[in-house]
Amino acid sequence: MNPNGVDITIPQQFYFENDLEIDDDGACELVTLVYVADEEDPIVVKASFESVISDVIEAYTEMGVDQYQQIYSLAHELSRNAERLRSTAQQMEDSFTVVSDLFDP
Numbered sequence: 001m002n003p004n005g006v007d008i009t010i011p012q013q014f015y016f017e018n019d020l021e022i023d024d025d026g027a028c029e030l031v032t033l034v035y036v037a038d039e040e041d042p043i044v045v046k047a048s049f050e051s052v053i054s055d056v057i058e059a060y061t062e063m064g065v066d067q068y069q070q071i072y073s074l075a076h077e078l079s080r081n082a083e084r085l086r087s088t089a090q091q092m093e094d095s096f097t098v099v100s101d102l103f104d105p
Contacts, residue, residue: 013037020049 015035023029028049033042056074060067 017042021046 013036017033017035019031019033021029021031030047030049030052032045032047034045035042057071060071
């Protein structure tokens with residue numbers, strides 16, 4: 001750190017929301033909305049999901065080969081949640097199809 005720096009404390013309340021989105025190019029992004037105090041408009045921070053995964057892989061591989069279990073655990077959680085997303089999308093598609101069939105002549 002620079003010896004000319006000064007520490008300051010900012011007494012401020014923050015609220016964070018996280019989301020996943022697909023951008024216009026079809027790439028997945030992690031989106032964090034940062035609300036400062038009582039502001040209605042958030043600060044939006046986006047990160048490429050693929051780059052986050054690459055960073056995680058790099059970090060765990062640098063920690064040593066004994067971290068492979070953590071990588072497996074992360075992969076399992078991502079797979080499990082991917083299946084939840086697919087199942088929900090299928091239910092929504094099926095519902096939409098049934099409802100549209102009711103109103104199609």
